[in-house]
Amino acid sequence: MKNNKRLLALFLVLIMILGMQFSYPVQSEAASNVKVTLSDSSYEYTGKACKPKVKVRYKGKKLSSKNYTVKYASGRKKVGKYSVKIKLKGKYSGSKTVYFTINPQKTEIQDIQAEKEGFSLNWTKVNKQLSGYQIAYSKNKDFSDKNTFYIGKVNSYIVKGLEGGSNYYVKIRTYAEVKGKKYYSEWSDVKTVTTIKVYRFRSDYYLKQHYDKHGKSMGFASAEEYEAAASDVVLNPESLHKTEKEDGDDCYYLEATNDFVVVSTDGYIRTYFRPDSGKSYFDKQ
Structure with missing residues (x-):
């Protein structure tokens, strides 16, 4: 009798062990071991619903669609972020959610x-x-x-x-x-x-000095207006240009308006006026 009880106990223990061995592999694999990729992670807005294809792999092995279900967020037409939820099934369990975006149209x-x-x-x-x-x-x-x-x-x-x-x-x-x-x-x-370079006087002091001396009599309402006009003479493709003999400064003369501008070798306006002798003054420089 005692032997029978011992045999029964051993049998029950064996059944429990075998049950554990066979049940665990069939149970869920960790969802963290599953990699989900979308055919596209971003789309350009077209007004139509976007639906990227899904690939699911476990430890590098591609899983059949029989092993998971896919649920897409509603809408998926407007600009924004949308979810794709993958729920594992069969011998796998758990779920993963990945996202894709719809971005505004490109411009040129x-x-x-x-x-x-x-x-x-x-x-x-x-x-x-x-x-x-x-x-x-x-x-x-x-x-x-x-x-x-x-x-x-x-x-x-x-x-x-x-x-x-x-x-x-x-x-x-x-x-x-x-x-x-x-x-x-x-x-x-x-x-x-x-960009187009704008020429200026070296300082506000020199600008005011030349504006008071020449600009007011030339009819300019402000020193800033006078300075801007001098820069325009330099930039005008119709202005004559030569290098001053004495110190190498650049001289510009616009014959149509009798405007004469001198620019220093380091790029600053030295003076701007209208010579009494016109073009002959420019020629002498």
Whole structure:
């Protein structure tokens, strides 16, 4: 009798051990071992619903769709972030959620023009799912020192206050703000522009001195207006140009208005007036 009880106890223990051995492999594999990838992690807005394809792997092995279910977030048409939930089944259990984004449409720069110490540009207007545009410009081709700023729903802009006579790289992209988060399009193709240099007097003191001496009698209402006109003479392609014999300064003469400007070798306006003898004064320099 005692032997029978012992045999029964051993049998029950054996059944428990075998049950544990066979049940654990069939039970769930850890979801952390499962890798989920989407065919596309981002889309450009088209107004149509986006539905990326799903691939699920466990330790590098591709799982059959029989081992999981896929649930997409509703909508998936407007700019924003959307979830894709994968729920494992069969000998796997657990779930994973991955995300994809829909970004606003891309734009392209249509035209860019040099301005005085700046540039103007216009671009293709995007009409839907848009908050505005972001413009970036830099002196470096890789945009390592870029300046960026945001503007509203327009399709042209003038950037001012840059270094005159310098080359700049420029690009633009759209953005849409959804629930406090900005979503961006891809950057446009890069355009280049060389800003127009503006010539100035070396200091306000010299500007005032020459304005009082010449500018007022020339009819300019302010020293700033006088200085700007002098710079325009230098930049005018119709102005005659020569190097001064005495000290190598640059002389400019616009015969149509009898305007004469001298620019120092380091790029500052030295004087601006209208000589009584006209072009002969320029010729003597």
